[in-house]
Amino acid sequence: MTERIAIYPGSFDPPTLGHLDLIERAVNIFDHVIVAVAMNNEKIGLFTVDERMEMLQELVSHVPRVSIEHFRGLTVQFAQEKGAVALIRGLRVVSDFEFELTMAINNHKLAPEIDTVNLMPSEPYLFLSSRLVKEIAAFGGNLSHFVSPAVGERLKAKFVEE
Secondary structure (H helix, E strand, C coil): CCCEEEECCCEECCCHHHHHHHHHHHHCCCCEEEEECCCCCCCCCCHHHHHHHEEEEEEEHCCCCCCEECCCHHHHHHHHHHCCEEEEEEECHHHHHHHHHHHHHHHHHCCCCCEEEEEECHHHHHHCCHHHHHHHCCCCCCCCCCCHHHHHHHHHHHHHHH
16 A cells, blocks of 8 residues: 655744644544645744754644655755655645635645645644744743743744844
8 A cells, every 4th residue: 555645844943832632633534644744945944944844843843743854946856856656734724725726726736636735733733823923922922822842942042132
């Protein structure tokens, strides 16, 4: 039987407990999940791609059948290269739906053999985003409900540097 591989793409700047929630649940559905950090020249992140990959590796160290990679270009092309059958996308609130539906339709046109699987986060993470986490960190807020302790320390260090 062929291994069922899923790609969970994103910027993960920084990785949150919401991301971890989706990764842990995706592993229950697929044989292998590749968490794919998108490299986007138009978007300057708080963390480098290497830093994000390190944080993700620490975050998922207890989760079997997960690997961390990075890619540049179209997500569906990366998924095809990896032999993936699905793209994992988080669907938090109604405002995400239109964007995710548009992405899923266009990805299907480009790669009809790859399905998009939208997972809704567990309740504590419904309104969590990396952007929100960065804002809380910038003002010295408590990050313990949003990111792992290791990611929280890296965030604090980034905002001390500025």
